[in-house]
Amino acid sequence: MATIQWFPGHMAKAIRQLEENLHVVDIVFELVDARIPQASRNPEIERLIKEKPHLVIMTKSDLADPEETTNWIKAFKKQGLPAIAVDSKANITTKTITRITQSILADKLDNELQKGLKERPIRAITVGIPNVGKSTLLNRLVNKRAAQVGDRPGVTKGQQWLRSSSKLQLLDTPGILWPKFEDERTGQALALTGAIKDQRFASDDVALFALKFFRAYYEGALRKRYKLTDDDLVLSDVDLLLKLTKQFGMKDDYDRASDRLILDIRKGKLGRYTVDRTEEE
Numbered sequence: 001m002a003t004i005q006w007f008p009g010h011m012a013k014a015i016r017q018l019e020e021n022l023h024v025v026d027i028v029f030e031l032v033d034a035r036i037p038q039a040s041r042n043p044e045i046e047r048l049i050k051e052k053p054h055l056v057i058m059t060k061s062d063l064a065d066p067e068e069t070t071n072w073i074k075a076f077k078k079q080g081l082p083a084i085a086v087d088s089k090a091n092i093t094t095k096t097i098t099r100i101t102q103s104i105l106a107d108k109l110d111n112e113l114q115k116g117l118k119e120r121p122i123r124a125i126t127v128g129i130p131n132v133g134k135s136t137l138l139n140r141l142v143n144k145r146a147a148q149v150g151d152r153p154g155v156t157k158g159q160q161w162l163r164s165s166s167k168l169q170l171l172d173t174p175g176i177l178w179p180k181f182e183d184e185r186t187g188q189a190l191a192l193t194g195a196i197k198d199q200r201f202a203s204d205d206v207a208l209f210a211l212k213f214f215r216a217y218y219e220g221a222l223r224k225r226y227k228l229t230d231d232d233l234v235l236s237d238v239d240l241l242l243k244l245t246k247q248f249g250m251k252d253d254y255d256r257a258s259d260r261l262i263l264d265i266r267k268g269k270l271g272r273y274t275v276d277r278t279e280e281e
């Protein structure tokens with residue numbers, strides 16, 4: 001998805017659409033990027049969805065540090081938020097998501113049955129910032145052959161329910177939320193993972209942020225990828241970036257070298273990593 005510049009008008013529209021759609025769903029699937037479970041969360045999400053039951057789905061877990069992913073799931077649970085991690089490119093199963101959703105909504109569904117209401121599919125909407133993987137997950141969850149369930153009252157014109165399983169239906173239009181730009185670190189984490197690709201953050205700043213971060217948490221990966229010596233690793237971040245620039249054969253084009261480093265990291269060439277750390281929570 002193309003980068004969206006978020007102006008107040010866009011935010012107002014996103015909020016209005018989400019509010020309309022919330023009326024017709026039982027549960028919200030809030031997608032966050034497993035590498036940045038904090039930075040990729042919309043700052044207003046709790047206020048926006050209020051009391052609606054919600055499941056945090058950590059996408060791109062194939063790119064994230066598995067240990068930190070486990071820690072994050074625990075951290076979310078501590079906040080009373082059920083959470084799961086998925087790799088939408090490989091192993092996402094409709095069954096698992098349906099089962100978890102049913103267990104979150106068990107009381108509500110039981111209540112309805114006891115009141116004599118007919119058993120019905122659960123309805124969900126996926127929400128998240130651009131590029132977090134909403135469309136990919138939706139496509140994965142939906143059985144394409146029998147995808148469209150048809151118009152239903154209450155759904156904004158043009159929107160459809162898509163059948164995921166006999167027990168789960170998804171709104172075909174995901175809710176697009178804006179990321180937070182509250183502090184520099186969050187912005188750099190978003191830029192490093194490719195969540196935002198605009199010019200708000202200078203490449204060399206993001207590259208320096210990345211070097212500092214990898215030295216702190218994944219020094220071995222950095223060392224291996226760029227064949228760094230002990231001497232290299234005592235250099236300042238700036239000097240290390242200069243060294244890498246030369247090593248890449250880019251003379252003194254730090255911007256290009258920064259882009260190269262960032263791209264390597266985004267593509268997973270330095271291995272799996274999680275920028276937002278639970279221990280800093």
Ligand code: GDP
Pocket residue numbers: 001059060061062063086087088089128129130131132133134135136137
């Ligand atoms: P949306 O803007 O939220 O709808 O995001 P998309 O579904 O378009 O996904 C953005 C990018 O992330 C695409 O290049 C997807 O292939 C990629 N992507 C989505 N989910 C995953 C995942 O679980 N693992 C990996 N490695 N890539 C993913």
